[in-house]
Amino acid sequence: MMGALEKPMFQNSTLLAPGIAGAVAGLAVETGLYPLDTLKTRLQSAQGLHKSGGFKGVYKGLAPVAIASMPGAALFFVSYETAKALTEPLVPPAFVPVAHSGSAAIAELFACLIRVPTEIAKQRKQTYVGVDKRSSFSILYNAYKLEGIRRGLFRGYLSTVARDLPFGVIDIPIWEWLKEQVRRRNNGEVTSFQSACCGAAAAIVAGTVTTPFDVAKTRIILAEVEHTSAHSLRIQTVLRVIYREAGLRGLFAGCTTRVIALMLGSFVFFGVYEEVKSIVEKKLKDQGTI
Template identity: 45%
Template sequence: MALEIDSRHKNNLLWSSFFGGGAAGLFVDVVLFPLDTLKTRLQAEQGFKNAGGFKGIYKGLGVQVIGSAPQAALFFITYESIKYYSEQLVPKGSMPFVYMFGASVAEVMACLVRVPMEVIKQRKQTSIGDKSSIKILLAAYKYEGFFKGVYRGFGSTIMREVPFSIIQFPILEYCKSTYQNKFKNNIPLESFEVAVCGSIAGGISAAITTPLDVVKTRIMLADRKSLKSESLTFMRTFKRILKKEGIKGLFAGILPRTLWIFLGGYIFFGSYDFAKNNIYDILEEKRPNR
């Protein structure tokens, strides 16, 4: 009976992480979408004004709404699963490596959903016309193929997301555990306290990894002529930006990106913790033999 109860507890924990992550991802992406648009346009090769400036800052919101919940849910059920099983097997001092590994695997899983959505969203954000998301997707597939079009920039997205998560999640877990030990007498944190830890971790990670984000954006937005004339690998794109635009080019959009993820970290991790805990409580109440 104890094993059955423990199994139900584990399942409830993972399902609450899944639905909590989905709710948090959807909420933060909708609220902070204009900052994401401005960041993308600042990073676009044609320049901020030619990419749309301050006009139509909600272009691409529809596809973001569709993709944000599934990718966030997929991320957190992967991350929390790895964390849950590892805590029982790995020494406490080695847990930061578990957080890094778990976040890296979770990012790869989330990118299976994120990349096609990101390709469509960023092309809408920087396009002058009013092409629908479906037309952009079909054009990418027709003229560029499945992997080079629909999944354009998958490798560069992984190159951005994995270092970001390797920095973010150990900082997040460190902030949470340190605050809990020193100021809460090991009492579980409130959702707003988790939110503060999330904003700190997100802001630091966003600023450090901005060059990786710029490279990813340029690869996703490159036109078909560029694809035919040169191979858009991560390192070639990085070197080309550095040569043409210098350090300033590599850190284009750092302020809106850092602000977006700083605020997003607060909203995301706060709402994730709140949603996860409430969903978990609901599931636990339905559990027999409690």
């Protein structure tokens, strides 16, 4: 038997299960709950719900999101499980949630590299802004041509990170903590349904707290190039403008729709993730891969 120092900390097969499970879970959520996300985006846009399209065309922009959701979610869980495996042994049991928060933060930073360009194409199609009749590829190419990579394809990266990183830092540790409570009461077992319920509960808390950042991110992504400056696209500037124009109601625009979508999405996401991960791990064990 190899010594502890000689054992590789990770094998490709170890990360295969969370990668596949994350990809399937991401696809399931995006395709199933896309209409709710469209309505939330239109509620948060500067034009408002009806001028942004109302209840028509709620599946606009689905294709690129469905495609990108798979590598995005896979990258998130591979990053999360890797960071979690590295950090958990280094902290005492009382500080395990801190390790989970840090791991979720790292995972969000990586996942946003795929998520942000997808969000740009998706939200501009959802709200009929300027180039709504063009394909998602044309929207991204036009953004690149006008503003380059950083301000075009990755416009809103920091605001997306400002929304998703706090969300993950709150959501994932609550999900893990709730699962641990279930595990203690269920002879060490957590079913995919129970994990789904834990995920839904965690999403309610995290979704509510991070809504203002989501509103700011939406405004930044939807801002038209000709009428905006770099300063006006800063997160703090956008938040101040929204608060000045509409107060707390403006900062929490679309909150109910967003939280409902996140709750349902997290239920599906974590339930599918645990189920698929369990199936893949069983197959790998049967094959002697892990």
